[in-house]
Amino acid sequence: MSKPDLTVALVCGPDCDMDSNAIRSAIEYFGGRVITYWIGRPNDLIGVLSGEELYPDTDYIILNFHGDEGQFVMPELDESVYGVNEPKGDFSPNDVKRFAKLKDKIILANGCTLGVPLLAQAFMDSGCQAYIGPDDYPDGNAALMFALRFFYEIIQNKKSVKxxxxxxxxxxxEMSMYQFYERK
Known part of the structure; x- marks a missing residue:
């Protein structure tokens, strides 16, 4: 295998497997390397956001989740299953501030309301180079197409992130709800 054009961490939230598989297949077809992380609980997401579980030389992170009111929708686990200090409920901007260490990463948060300013700022404060996400509730097919077109332009046409x-x-x-945040 030749050296891939870029390495993408595809972080697949609960009930997001179909579009995650489509995104992975397309990016690999375009020439990228995709490392998939299946998230079943908050500690799985923390492992990626903290960088502890992140594959070396990752260029981009796709947070392919359902979102609601600026939070990542997480499964509700039985009380006996949660680890010590593991957040319960949906993953909020405060949780991102607490755990994320994403120096120079480019993030596509491809879920409803994951592009609201408060959540974007939490990611930017973690060191991200750029953060992209919708500030409203896009149709699922539109969210998939945004991700595919975005990576097509980066890999195939050598476009900048912006x-x-x-x-x-x-x-x-539908794409008008996607917002772009960049570190100055």
């Missing part, structure tokens, strides 16, 4: 974002936004009206 250029790829702008081109992906032109795909249709």
């Amino acid at each position: 250029e790829a974002f702008e081109l992906a936004k032109t795909t249709d009206e």
Whole structure:
């Protein structure tokens, strides 16, 4: 195998396996390397966001989750299953501030309301280079198409992150809810 153009961490939230598989297949077809992380509990997500479980030389992180009101939707576990200090309920901006260490990473949070300013700022404070996500509730097919077009432009057409974002936004009206945050 030749050296891939880039390495992507695909972080698959609960009930997001179909579109995650489509995203993975497309990025690999375009020439990228994809490392998939299946999230079943908050500690799984913490392992990725803290960098402890993140594959070396990861360029991009796709947080492919369902989102609601600016939080990552997490499964509700039985009280006896949670670890010590493991957050319960949905994963909030405060949880991101507490655990994330993502120096120079580019994040696509591809779930409903995961592009709201409060959550984006929490990720930017963790050291991200750029953060992208919708600030409203896009149709699932639109979210999939945004991710595919974004990575197509980066890999195939060698566009910058900002250029790829702008081109992906032109795909249709649903894409207008995607927001771009960049470290200055």
